[in-house]
Amino acid sequence: MSQIKFPKRKSGRKRKIQAYQKLLYKKVLFYKKKRKKRTFYKKGSNRKMGRGIFSRKNFEIFGTICLLSLAVVVFGHVVRWNPTARKEPNVVQQKLSTSEDYQILPAESGPCGRPEIIQDFIVENPYSRSGIPLDAVNGIVVHYVANAGSTAEENRNYFENLKDTHLTKASSHFIIGLDGEIIQCIPLDEISYASNERNSDTISIECCHRKENGKFTKKTYKSLVKLTAWLCASYGIPSSDVIRHYNVTGKLCPLYFVRHEDAWTEFLSDIQKKLEKNG
Ligand SMILES: [Zn+2]
Numbered sequence: 001m002s003q004i005k006f007p008k009r010k011s012g013r014k015r016k017i018q019a020y021q022k023l024l025y026k027k028v029l030f031y032k033k034k035r036k037k038r039t040f041y042k043k044g045s046n047r048k049m050g051r052g053i054f055s056r057k058n059f060e061i062f063g064t065i066c067l068l069s070l071a072v073v074v075f076g077h078v079v080r081w082n083p084t085a086r087k088e089p090n091v092v093q094q095k096l097s098t099s100e101d102y103q104i105l106p107a108e109s110g111p112c113g114r115p116e117i118i119q120d121f122i123v124e125n126p127y128s129r130s131g132i133p134l135d136a137v138n139g140i141v142v143h144y145v146a147n148a149g150s151t152a153e154e155n156r157n158y159f160e161n162l163k164d165t166h167l168t169k170a171s172s173h174f175i176i177g178l179d180g181e182i183i184q185c186i187p188l189d190e191i192s193y194a195s196n197e198r199n200s201d202t203i204s205i206e207c208c209h210r211k212e213n214g215k216f217t218k219k220t221y222k223s224l225v226k227l228t229a230w231l232c233a234s235y236g237i238p239s240s241d242v243i244r245h246y247n248v249t250g251k252l253c254p255l256y257f258v259r260h261e262d263a264w265t266e267f268l269s270d271i272q273k274k275l276e277k278n279g
Contacts, residue, residue, distance in 0.1 A: 110278065130191065140243070141245055145207065205224065
């Protein structure tokens with residue numbers, strides 16, 4: 001009978017040594033990796049401050065941009081707020097540069113208070129300012145200048161120049177410009193040449209307009225309401241006696257208010273509201 005040889009089993013001591021070696025090897029690998037990570041962060045930047053887009057450098061740049069933007073905004077506000085830096089010449093200042101012989105009646109408060117009026121009377125002449133006294137003031141007649149884009153001053157000068165040109169007889173007590181400026185051309189106790197057979201007992205208001213359709217700008221409209229309400233209250237004229245040139249002669253004047261009856265009714269109602277507020 002032959003003997004079977006079994007492989008020799010490793011002794012318990014050897015196995016322990018091998019297991020210990022394996023453990024040691026793993027530990028070394030672990031520390032090596034850890035060390036690698038540390039060096040990586042050190043190379044980039046301080047880990048606590050973040051890296052990539054959150055780096056300290058980027059924070060500093062971002063902060064600087066924010067501060068600069070804030071400074072620009074604050075500076076802009078200071079410049080805009082400064083009244084001398086953005087003051088635009090108003091109607092009166094524009095007027096100063098073109099004419100010297102005029103007077104400004106300041107605006108008054110109240111629902112029917114007088115709006116600001118530039119009194120720039122045209123010289124007496126048979127074609128636009130006859131000097132004939134008004135018989136009475138029984139109504140107010142609204143007109144449009146029928147010359148799209150022209151200014152109040154241009155129309156005033158047109159009336160005055162009729163003394164030389166002799167083209168026709170024409171004028172108006174008031175002209176309201178595209179920016180709402182009001183120029184008075186004729187004193188309120190004299191007649192104007194605007195409303196045919198009603199010249200002798202009415203006050204006339206001409207209005208400028210940008211377009212051919214004769215529609216007034218918001219500013220022109222606002223001044224027209226104010227001026228008419230003031231005149232109505234001053235002379236005790238009801239809104240029903242505010243009329244269009246059209247109501248006197250059938251002329252398409254003021255064009256927009258003739259073609260848009262609803263707009264005319266609304267205008268009269270705006271006057272009425274002011275008169276009622278005035279009490
Ligand atoms: Zn007219």
